[in-house]
Amino acid sequence: MLKKVNPFWKKFLQDLGFDEDVKNFVKKIKPPWKYIWLILFFTLLFNFTTVIQPLILAKLFELINSEKSIWLLNLIVLGGILLFLIRGVSQYFQGYLLAKASQEVLTEKRKEFIEIVFKQPVYVLERNHSGHLVSVVISNIAAIVSDLPGLIIGYINSIITLIFSLSWIFYKDVTLGFMTIFTLPALTFVLKHFFKKVENIAELIQQKISHLITGMNEVFRYMRVVKVFNREEFEKQRVFKLIDEYKNLQLRLARISMLQKPAAEFVASLSLIVITWYSGYLVIKGVLKPFDVIAYWGYVAISVSPITNLSASLFNTRVIFGYIKEFMKTLSSLNINEFDNSLYEYNQDIVFRGKITFDSVSFGYDENKILDKVSFTIYPGQKVAIIGKSGIGKSTLISLLVKFYKPIEGKIYIDDIDIEKINPNILRKNISILTQEIYLFNDSIFKNIEYSKQGASMDEIVEACKKAEIHDEIMSKKEGYNYVVMEDGKGLSGGQRQRIALARLFLKDSPIVILDEPTSALDKINTEKIVKSIFTYFKDKTVIIISHTIDVIKEVDRVFTIQDGKIIEQDKSLLQSKS
Ligand SMILES: Nc1ncnc2c1ncn2[C@@H]1O[C@H](COP(=O)(O)OP(=O)(O)OP(=O)(O)O)[C@@H](O)[C@H]1O
Numbered sequence: 001m002l003k004k005v006n007p008f009w010k011k012f013l014q015d016l017g018f019d020e021d022v023k024n025f026v027k028k029i030k031p032p033w034k035y036i037w038l039i040l041f042f043t044l045l046f047n048f049t050t051v052i053q054p055l056i057l058a059k060l061f062e063l064i065n066s067e068k069s070i071w072l073l074n075l076i077v078l079g080g081i082l083l084f085l086i087r088g089v090s091q092y093f094q095g096y097l098l099a100k101a102s103q104e105v106l107t108e109k110r111k112e113f114i115e116i117v118f119k120q121p122v123y124v125l126e127r128n129h130s131g132h133l134v135s136v137v138i139s140n141i142a143a144i145v146s147d148l149p150g151l152i153i154g155y156i157n158s159i160i161t162l163i164f165s166l167s168w169i170f171y172k173d174v175t176l177g178f179m180t181i182f183t184l185p186a187l188t189f190v191l192k193h194f195f196k197k198v199e200n201i202a203e204l205i206q207q208k209i210s211h212l213i214t215g216m217n218e219v220f221r222y223m224r225v226v227k228v229f230n231r232e233e234f235e236k237q238r239v240f241k242l243i244d245e246y247k248n249l250q251l252r253l254a255r256i257s258m259l260q261k262p263a264a265e266f267v268a269s270l271s272l273i274v275i276t277w278y279s280g281y282l283v284i285k286g287v288l289k290p291f292d293v294i295a296y297w298g299y300v301a302i303s304v305s306p307i308t309n310l311s312a313s314l315f316n317t318r319v320i321f322g323y324i325k326e327f328m329k330t331l332s333s334l335n336i337n338e339f340d341n342s343l344y345e346y347n348q349d350i351v352f353r354g355k356i357t358f359d360s361v362s363f364g365y366d367e368n369k370i371l372d373k374v375s376f377t378i379y380p381g382q383k384v385a386i387i388g389k390s391g392i393g394k395s396t397l398i399s400l401l402v403k404f405y406k407p408i409e410g411k412i413y414i415d416d417i418d419i420e421k422i423n424p425n426i427l428r429k430n431i432s433i434l435t436q437e438i439y440l441f442n443d444s445i446f447k448n449i450e451y452s453k454q455g456a457s458m459d460e461i462v463e464a465c466k467k468a469e470i471h472d473e474i475m476s477k478k479e480g481y482n483y484v485v486m487e488d489g490k491g492l493s494g495g496q497r498q499r500i501a502l503a504r505l506f507l508k509d510s511p512i513v514i515l516d517e518p519t520s521a522l523d524k525i526n527t528e529k530i531v532k533s534i535f536t537y538f539k540d541k542t543v544i545i546i547s548h549t550i551d552v553i554k555e556v557d558r559v560f561t562i563q564d565g566k567i568i569e570q571d572k573s574l575l576q577s578k579s
Pocket residue numbers: 126365366370388389390391392393394395396397436
């Protein structure tokens with residue numbers, strides 16, 4: 001598209017910050033036409049009431065001069081009242097419908113973005129900070145969409161008034177017309193200067209908001225750590241610094257934006273001064289009637305403000321394009337849809353028997369290899385313990401199995417099907433995981449457990465909780481299952497959280513069960529009870545359990561150790577006699 005326009009405009013659009021990113025963004029906006037037609041109607045009406053004013057004024061002077069009729073004077077004044085009434089009404093509808101249209105687009109864009117976020121695999125999402133994603137939804141999209149319609153109306157208003165006034169002036173006198181527009185080229189130079197200055201500020205502002213949200217979220221969530229290390233002052237200053245940096249950027253933008261308006265106005269006024277002289281000259285020469293001068297001045301007055309408004313609109317466009325660029329940068333990092341059916345052969349529900357095979361699987365988060373050509377097979381119904389020192393790659397192994405991350409080389413099979421060919425939805429239906437860190441939502445205990453099986457009945461949930469040895473403790477709370485867990489699981493003990501998370505797995509009832517340190521927060525008695533539950537109720541399932549607890553090692557069929565990126569199967573009888 002850029003190639004077809006002439007070089008001057010091409011250069012101008014480039015200075016304005018228009019590029020492929022902006023083009024792609026604009027192309028994807030679905031304008032709410034039902035409002036747009038109405039907005040256009042009221043905008044035209046509003047503009048009509050603007051451009052008609054000088055004509056009425058001139059007519060008024062002419063009439064009171066020639067007719068000397070009070071009756072006519074009154075009529076014109078009444079017409080004036082009606083005109084301003086129409087103006088007010090159209091301004092109201094224009095503004096309200098505009099807000100409505102922009103809210104619709106805003107909401108749609110936000111939902112669209114969230115839709116994209118949910119399609120991303122874990123390894124893509126973990127590259128983006130959650131605070132950044134929040135800031136995109138809350139601030140970045142709003143900054144673009146809320147200002148966009150006002151900007152478009154600004155353009156329409158400026159252009160209509162400009163065209164109307166200029167046509168009239170040209171009609172009256174061509175020389176005058178040229179005098180009015182002679183400042184326009186000078187104005188583009190002024191604007192270019194300001195475009196340069198504003199470059200990147202919009203992007204920086206959005207980045208700063210993202211840092212601010214991220215920083216505050218972290219501090220507010222980890223208040224206990226902050227307090228226990230007496231770091232309130234430090235954290236406060238850290239947040240203050242971000243707030244100040246944000247303020248400085250906003251001020252920089254305000255300085256430039258406030259400067260461009262008087263600069264544009266000054267340049268536009270130059271024509272005014274030249275015209276003053278020339279119109280006076282024309283009156284003296286008898287070319288222009290004195291009444292024409294009144295109307296003419298009215299037009300000059302209303303043509304200066306659309307020129308400066310146009311300049312302000314262009315400046316704001318540059319700012320919005322900056323916001324769009326920052327948005328598109330985030331969007332381009334979220335370019336995968338892990339649930340795209342066309343990527344897989346298996347998109348229909350399958351219930352696996354639970355055979356798991358790793359074939360020469362290697363993996364590292366960066367250049368450091370954590371797993372190096374790891375191979376093993378676990379048969380349906382087997383119970384396997386994985387041991388190995390901290391940070392060696394036990395949890396990583398599990399992340400690969402549920403496709404949170406992809407192996408660098410090698411293949412993983414479930415029931416001899418390459419998991420690359422299985423839609424993650426289907427795969428994860430077959431696997432229950434108790435992650436090492438426990439995630440509970442700020443919702444009732446009931447809802448937290450039901451999370452693993454939507455629509456589960458109270459009886460099912462109670463049964464799962466009994467298996468997880470947590471039912472009695474839930475009942476000892478006044479609200480029982482309706483007890484609302486606070487943010488990050490606060491309000492429950494570490495061991496209670498762990499058992500509630502385990503209850504989710506008993507409820508889900510999938511053929512493969514993975515437990516990452518399921519008893520790490522439990523005392524000896526509870527550990528014994530839980531281990532017994534696990535091996536009783538998951539008897540028919542394939543179970544992988546990361547644990548160094550002797551109660552667990554005793555119960556499993558096989559023990560794997562991870563060491564130097566390799567997996568080694570231990571001789572269980574030897575291990576038992578050693579312990
Ligand atoms: N998302 C990640 N990005 C980069 N490196 C990571 C990531 N997660 C883990 N690591 C690194 O990978 C290595 C293996 O981590 P992993 O969590 O698998 O260890 P682990 O065996 O489960 O340890 P632990 O017993 O302490 O839970 C560690 O050195 C860790 O620092």
